[in-house]
Amino acid sequence: MRTAITAVSMVAFAIAAGSAHAGATFEAVKKKGFVQCGVNTGLPGFSVADEKGVWKGIDVDVCRAIAAAVFGDASKVKFTPLTAKERFTALQSGEVDVLSRNTTWTLNRDGGLGIVFTGITYIDGQGFLVKKKLGVKSALKLDGATVCVGSGTTTELNLADYFTLHKMKFKAVVYDTSDETEKAFAAGRCDVLTSDQSQLYALRIKLADPDSAVVLPEVISKEPLGPALRQGDQEWFNVVRWTLFAMLNAEELGVSSENVDQMKGSTNPDIKRLLGVEVIKHGLGVPDDWAYKIVKQVGNYGEIFERNVGSGSPLKIGRGLNALWTKGGLQYAPPIR
Amino acid sequence: MAQIKDPAEAPPTRPPPWNDPRIRAIVFQVLVSAGAVALAAYLVRNLMHNLEMRGISTGFGFLSNRAGFAINQALIPYSEESSTYGRTFVVGLLNTLLVSGLGIVFSTILGFIIGVARLSRNWLVAKLALAYIEIFRNLPLLVQILFWYFAVFLNLPAPSEALHIGDSVFLTLRGLYLPRPEAQAGFGWTVSALVAAIVASVVLAHWSRHRQERTGKPFPAYLGSLVLLAGVPLAAFVLTGRPLLWVKPELAGFNFVGGIAVIPELAALLLSLSIYTAAFIAETVRAGILSVSHGQTEAAYALGLRPSWALRLVIVPQAMRVTIPPLTSQYLNLTKNSSLATAIGYPDLVSLFAGTTLNQTGQAVEVMSMTMAVYLVISLVISMFMNWFNARMALVER
Numbered sequence: 001m002r003t004a005i006t007a008v009s010m011v012a013f014a015i016a017a018g019s020a021h022a023g024a025t026f027e028a029v030k031k032k033g034f035v036q037c038g039v040n041t042g043l044p045g046f047s048v049a050d051e052k053g054v055w056k057g058i059d060v061d062v063c064r065a066i067a068a069a070v071f072g073d074a075s076k077v078k079f080t081p082l083t084a085k086e087r088f089t090a091l092q093s094g095e096v097d098v099l100s101r102n103t104t105w106t107l108n109r110d111g112g113l114g115i116v117f118t119g120i121t122y123i124d125g126q127g128f129l130v131k132k133k134l135g136v137k138s139a140l141k142l143d144g145a146t147v148c149v150g151s152g153t154t155t156e157l158n159l160a161d162y163f164t165l166h167k168m169k170f171k172a173v174v175y176d177t178s179d180e181t182e183k184a185f186a187a188g189r190c191d192v193l194t195s196d197q198s199q200l201y202a203l204r205i206k207l208a209d210p211d212s213a214v215v216l217p218e219v220i221s222k223e224p225l226g227p228a229l230r231q232g233d234q235e236w237f238n239v240v241r242w243t244l245f246a247m248l249n250a251e252e253l254g255v256s257s258e259n260v261d262q263m264k265g266s267t268n269p270d271i272k273r274l275l276g277v278e279v280i281k282h283g284l285g286v287p288d289d290w291a292y293k294i295v296k297q298v299g300n301y302g303e304i305f306e307r308n309v310g311s312g313s314p315l316k317i318g319r320g321l322n323a324l325w326t327k328g329g330l331q332y333a334p335p336i337r
Numbered sequence: 338m339a340q341i342k343d344p345a346e347a348p349p350t351r352p353p354p355w356n357d358p359r360i361r362a363i364v365f366q367v368l369v370s371a372g373a374v375a376l377a378a379y380l381v382r383n384l385m386h387n388l389e390m391r392g393i394s395t396g397f398g399f400l401s402n403r404a405g406f407a408i409n410q411a412l413i414p415y416s417e418e419s420s421t422y423g424r425t426f427v428v429g430l431l432n433t434l435l436v437s438g439l440g441i442v443f444s445t446i447l448g449f450i451i452g453v454a455r456l457s458r459n460w461l462v463a464k465l466a467l468a469y470i471e472i473f474r475n476l477p478l479l480v481q482i483l484f485w486y487f488a489v490f491l492n493l494p495a496p497s498e499a500l501h502i503g504d505s506v507f508l509t510l511r512g513l514y515l516p517r518p519e520a521q522a523g524f525g526w527t528v529s530a531l532v533a534a535i536v537a538s539v540v541l542a543h544w545s546r547h548r549q550e551r552t553g554k555p556f557p558a559y560l561g562s563l564v565l566l567a568g569v570p571l572a573a574f575v576l577t578g579r580p581l582l583w584v585k586p587e588l589a590g591f592n593f594v595g596g597i598a599v600i601p602e603l604a605a606l607l608l609s610l611s612i613y614t615a616a617f618i619a620e621t622v623r624a625g626i627l628s629v630s631h632g633q634t635e636a637a638y639a640l641g642l643r644p645s646w647a648l649r650l651v652i653v654p655q656a657m658r659v660t661i662p663p664l665t666s667q668y669l670n671l672t673k674n675s676s677l678a679t680a681i682g683y684p685d686l687v688s689l690f691a692g693t694t695l696n697q698t699g700q701a702v703e704v705m706s707m708t709m710a711v712y713l714v715i716s717l718v719i720s721m722f723m724n725w726f727n728a729r730m731a732l733v734e735r
Contacts, residue, residue: 085692089701092393113699114393134591144590146511151682151693156406160417163407171592172407173602174693175682184682187491188510189601191591231392 025229026236026285029097034076037063038096041081041177044202045309045317046102046122055079059100061304062121062227064297065243066098069290074297083176084153088113091230098240100227102196104154109228118241120226122309123321123330125219126158127197129204132214134191139218143168148181148190150174158221159194182206185213196223201315239284246291248333249274250300252324257299260292274336282336291336301331384702399698400426406693408684410600422694429689430711436606436685437672437715443611444671445664448618455623466619474616479677481613486605486681493601496588505585505596513599514586521580530573531566538562602683606675614671618664625660626652657730665723669716676712686711 029035039047039059047057060079068074080096091099092114102124103109105117130136139162149156151174163170173190175181182203185193193203200215207213227240250256253271255263264275272278276289284290298304302324309317323329354360388395400423407417412431415424455466473481493510494500500508507514538561545556574581586596629652637647679688686708695704 085696088696088699092391092699092701109699111392112394114388114391142591144592144594146592151688151696153696156693157697160405160407164418170407171409173409173682174684174688176679176688176692180680180682183487184491187487188495189491232390 023233023235025094025097025233026239029070029236033071034078035063035067035070036078036080036095036097037066038080038082038087038090038099038101039063040101041083041179043102043178043199044205045198045313045315046202047079047081047100049081056308058121058304058308059102059227061298061308062100062244063098065247065294066227066240068293068297069239069243069246069284069286072287072289072293074293084150085176088115091115091228094230097236098227098229102199102225103228104196105224105226105228106154114231115228116231116237117226117228118237119244120224120331121244122198122225124196124198124223124225126155126194126221126223127200127219128216129185129193129195129200129213130191130216131188132212136191136216139216139220140166140168142170142192144170145192146171146173146190147192147194148173148175148185149194150178150181151176153195154221154223155195162220178203196225198309198315198317201309201317205314235285239286242282242284242336243294244301245333246274246294246336247299247301247304248324248331249336250291250295251302252326252333255295255300256303257295257297260295264292270335270337280337388702394698394700395703397703399700399703402698404694404697406697408689409682410603410684422698425694426686426690426707429684429686429694432684432689433672433675433678433686433711434715436603436610436675436678436683439607440610440614440671440675441668443607444614444618444667447611447615448667449622451615451619452622452626455619456626470616470619472616473612474620476613478609478613478674479680481609482606482677482680485609486601490601490605496592499588499593505583507586507588507593509593510601511592511598512601513604514593515597515599516583516585517595517597519582519584521582523577523580526577527570527574527580531570534565534569537569538565541565600683602678602681605681606678606683610671610674613674614667617667617670621660621663621667622656624663625656628659629655654730655732658727658732661723661727661730665720665727668719668723672715672719673712 037060039055039057042048043057045057047055047059049055063077063079064074067077070076080090082090082096082099082101087099087101087103088109090096099115100121102122103117104124105120110116128139128142130142136142142163147159147170149159149172156172156174159170159172171190173184175184178195178199181193181195184190185203186207193200195203197215197219204210204213204215227244229237229240249270250260253263253268253274255271255274260275263271264277266272269278273280275292275295276287279288282288282290287293299307305319305322306312309315310319319327319329321330323331325332351357385395401421404420404422404425405417408415408425408428410432411428412435413424413428415428451466451469454462455470457463457466491510493508496507496509496511498509499514505516541561542558545558545561549555584595586593586598633651633655634647637651638644642650675685676687678685679692682688691704691708695701698704
């Protein structure tokens with residue numbers, strides 16, 4: 001199937017006449033009336049369809065926020081589940097308008113793939129999940145281990161780099177989906193499962209007995225995850241980038257989905273500008289109350305974090321580096337003014 | 338005297354070029370070809386243009402860049418520290434060829450046995466073969482692969498509780514571990530003896546055929562070759578003092594080290610491909626045998642041939658010409674189906690090169706073109722070989 005997707009994309013590339021002129025994606029999105037968003041096929045906390053088929057997760061909420069900003073309606077979004085292997089081709093070929101799929105921002109991807117990242121929705125790092133009964137307490141004790149890893153990820157490269165750097169041997173078994181990776185790890189095909197730490201927590205709770213596995217303390221890489229777009233549409237880029245900034249600013253200003261209507265009456269000029277009470281020249285090509293709609297319908301950054309991966313979720317991941325800069329974390333957004 | 342022109346001698350009046358069927362045919366062919374080339378050129382140019390507009394890197398330069406990821410099974414030396422993307426292509430290709438080659442051998446053997454069993458006069462054997470064919474032919478291959486991998490191989494015991502034969506063969510969910518033979522000084526003699534035996538058996542086959550044609554006396558050439566091929570190298574091996582060291586696999590840390598490891602991904606893929614394709618081959622074989630009329634068998638017996646000779650000299654050669662063409666299709670199917678490897682993490686060409694490498698480089702057009710070209714070439718080579726084989730096996734009509 002994914003070969004088919006790639007093949008179709010190639011044909012699409014070949015046939016698509018003319019070039020992507022500025023604003024092409026944004027115009028197309030407005031015209032068709034919804035945002036086509038590429039998400040993970042199933043990763044608790046980031047993007048997963050529940051039993052009713054409703055998509056949930058941080059990455060999914062980012063898509064909803066974009067829809068809220070553009071259309072004033074967070075439900076005007078359609079999701080395309082993609083594996084790690086399919087994701088860039090799907091974005092490059094125009095199958096999705098935005099890729100919000102726990103994707104690491106790297107130079108090679110910005111530069112070589114014709115895509116562009118708009119920001120960081122989750123600051124992550126690669127770690128290791130091991131069976132408790134092995135008694136391994138540190139990643140440096142993994143010499144000779146078999147490692148399960150998802151295909152087509154930066155994870156594969158970091159893994160090889162880390163073991164090479166520490167002069168350790170390993171065997172990698174590579175799977176397409178995180179479900180297969182998790183199944184193989186549970187069956188004992190490998191001693192270690194490596195992935196971004198957030199994913200390790202998510203996969204751990206999928207195990208029949210989550211307490212049988214433990215996440216090792218080492219974080220071996222920087223994995224800034226964020227939404228990516230095709231290059232060449234600055235207006236669309238601005239909308240997606242400022243959607244995230246609006247959510248971060250809202251949290252910083254204490255504006256949440258619950259109090260956003262009261263906050264409209266606030267005298268704080270920052271809040272007035274955020275919610276469009278005091279109209280500033282933003283030039284985003286979206287209604288002036290775009291940020292209000294985002295916060296009202298989806299929530300501020302803190303809300304979506306806690307709801308999907310934090311205290312309000314089974315994952316119970318702490319804010320850590322994802323706390324606001326005012327709270328000792330790294331999340332920081334330029335001001336809306 | 339008025340000269341009367343004989344109409345037959347008159348030079349045929351050539352029609353004007355636009356009415357000449359030959360010229361018209363050529364013109365139209367040139368036009369259509371030019372159109373096709375122009376379309377292809379337009380598509381390629383457009384593709385390059387679009388890729389450039391979107392800032393996607395193009396070209397095959399990436400093949401010499403370092404890959405930097407690990408591969409589970411490599412038949413040639415590969416290291417994540419230094420090997421290139423080009424090398425991942427070769428590794429993937431060899432893994433595809435390995436599983437397809439072994440699959441073709443196993444499915445052919447199994448298919449012939451099942452196909453003959455299906456025609457057995459023993460009710461139980463025939464019905465068992467029928468059940469085999471109907472079950473495995475009608476279940477989707479991907480389901481069978483996932484079944485063998487997740488339900489069978491991954492339920493084998495962990496390395497610490499490995500099933501074992503003595504202290505040299507171990508079966509675990511991480512794979513099958515066998516002792517690895519390591520040639521010592523003097524092993525070259527055994528190899529030379531084997532080469533000599535092969536040459537000798539070819540000569541023997543020629544000689545026995547000539548003798549039979551000359552005198553009518555048969556010589557057991559097959560048996561003789563077998564004795565040569567097994568006996569001579571064995572004798573050399575023993576005489577030179579058994580210069581082969583068996584490195585046994587040992588459990589060290591997390592895994593077995595040393596020895597040969599057959600990874601479960603390969604085993605599951607090979608098994609399901611062989612079993613699935615064998616069901617089709619069995620039907621092909623049955624069709625071939627049934628296509629030879631019973632009169633042929635009776636005639637062979639009437640000539641006094643033994644049943645085994647009748648089968649080998651009369652029935653099988655005639656059955657082959659019906660069997661080989663569809664057999665080619667089955668081999669092609671098996672080779673292409675091996676790309677389902679990606680479902681269970683076997684590092685074949687599609688999983689490794691059109692998967693990981695594509696994703697790390699993002700150069701879908703180049704990677705997919707190479708991958709498609711490879712499958713095309715493999716398929717054409719198999720086809721060519723089978724056509725040659727078919728021509729050899731075809732009945733020579735006199």
